[in-house]
Amino acid sequence: MHEIDAIDRKIIRQLRLDARISNVDLGKVVGLSPSACHRRIALMEKAGIITGYTALTDMTAGAPSIAVIIQITLERQTEEYLNRFELAVRKFPEIRECLLMTGLSDYVLRVDVENALEFERIHKEILSVLPGVLRINSNFAIRNVLADRRVAARPED
Template sequence: MEKIDAIDRKILKHLRLNARMSNVLLAKEVGLSASACMRRIGLLEKAGIIKGYTAVIDISTGGETIAVIIQITLERQTEEYLNRFEAAVRKHPEIRECYLMTGGSDYLLRVDVANAGDFERIHKEILSILPGVLRIHSSFSIRNVLGPLRS
């Protein structure tokens, strides 16, 4: 696939907000026929730009949870260390988000926990055994100011 254009960006924007939107409605929103829209989505998937679809769950319905933001510093910043760390993070669904960062830490992670004991388990069983970790700095959120989704 060649580079993405303005229509592809519109498709991606709408799918980020509602991946279950019907193809007919999506096509109308981006100014394409339904078949042309479906073709473009297929190309975006084949190129790996769209890696999959997911459901955003309102975690508050299953009980209150606390978002914990975790800064990870690795022992070394070599490609081997980064790759090993990232491969290990992908194996743990408890880690909801993981970003490679610039600045004071190498990675920023987010986990959702029910309480301090739940975080202690994640820290002991997952975070502390991730490969190449030198330092872990965790901060508990007070509340989400923007809510789960922004358009």
């Protein structure tokens, strides 16, 4: 198990700001050599701390896209039901995000669609067949006010 220290947290913070930063530039920011940065990143990837990299896109630049936020309530909140649901959700690339929640819903999902017809297909072929689902509540986003995965630096770092 890899224990995260202050330098690892700085590396993670910088990668969240810019996952394409070079090891040379990353090293300058966190105070390490490029090879030491590379080693630490590799260790965090191997330990499952860093699980992947992604690109943020401007959805208005390409095909029109509508974000649909879906609240899911399961029949039961047992470990078995949660695990079955989460395993099934991972099989569908249409589901962009899946968050386990507290409150009224058990999960919140996000899918991006071009129109209501595409969402209808996703609802029929994916959402309605997910295991253990009691209730599905979907909301179409009007406009994305803030889409940013960057994490602000904390004052103590």
